[in-house]
Amino acid sequence: MIFTISVIIFASFIFMNLLPIYSNHTAVRNAVNDGLDKSNLRAITNIGLLRNMRVQMLMDDADDLTDWGNLVKVQREKNLVTVNFNYQRAVPLFENISLPVKFDDSIQRPVE
Numbered sequence: 520m521i522f523t524i525s526v527i528i529f530a531s532f533i534f535m536n537l538l539p540i541y542s543n544h545t546a547v548r549n550a551v552n553d554g555l556d557k558s559n560l561r562a563i564t565n566i567g568l569l570r571n572m573r574v575q576m577l578m579d580d581a582d583d584l585t586d587w588g589n590l591v592k593v594q595r596e597k598n599l600v601t602v603n604f605n606y607q608r609a610v611p612l613f614e615n616i617s618l619p620v621k622f623d624d625s626i627q628r629p630v631e
């Protein structure tokens with residue numbers, strides 16, 4: 520009984536530490552989606568597209584991508600724009616123990 524309660528408490532502790540990281544990643548993903556949706560993909564430059572995404576990240580308080588210029592990559596093909604964002608966060612659990620969380624995500628939009 521005590522073991523079961525200890526496992527539930529430990530799992531809850533891990534969940535409570537991971538929840539802000541995953542909600543922040545959702546805010547980053549939404550910022551990338553909004554930046555792509557609000558931009559004319561045929562006319563805007565990669566830097567302009569990143570600027571539109573960064574504005575939305577600041578409004579959503581998505582602070583995971585502090586070095587967003589290097590972590591977010593925009594690739595263009597003839598009729599497709601792909602935004603890749605790959606980064607890693609370390610969630611501190613105890614004094615010298617942390618849990619690494621890696622995000623590897625991409626979003627594609629057709630150029631119209």
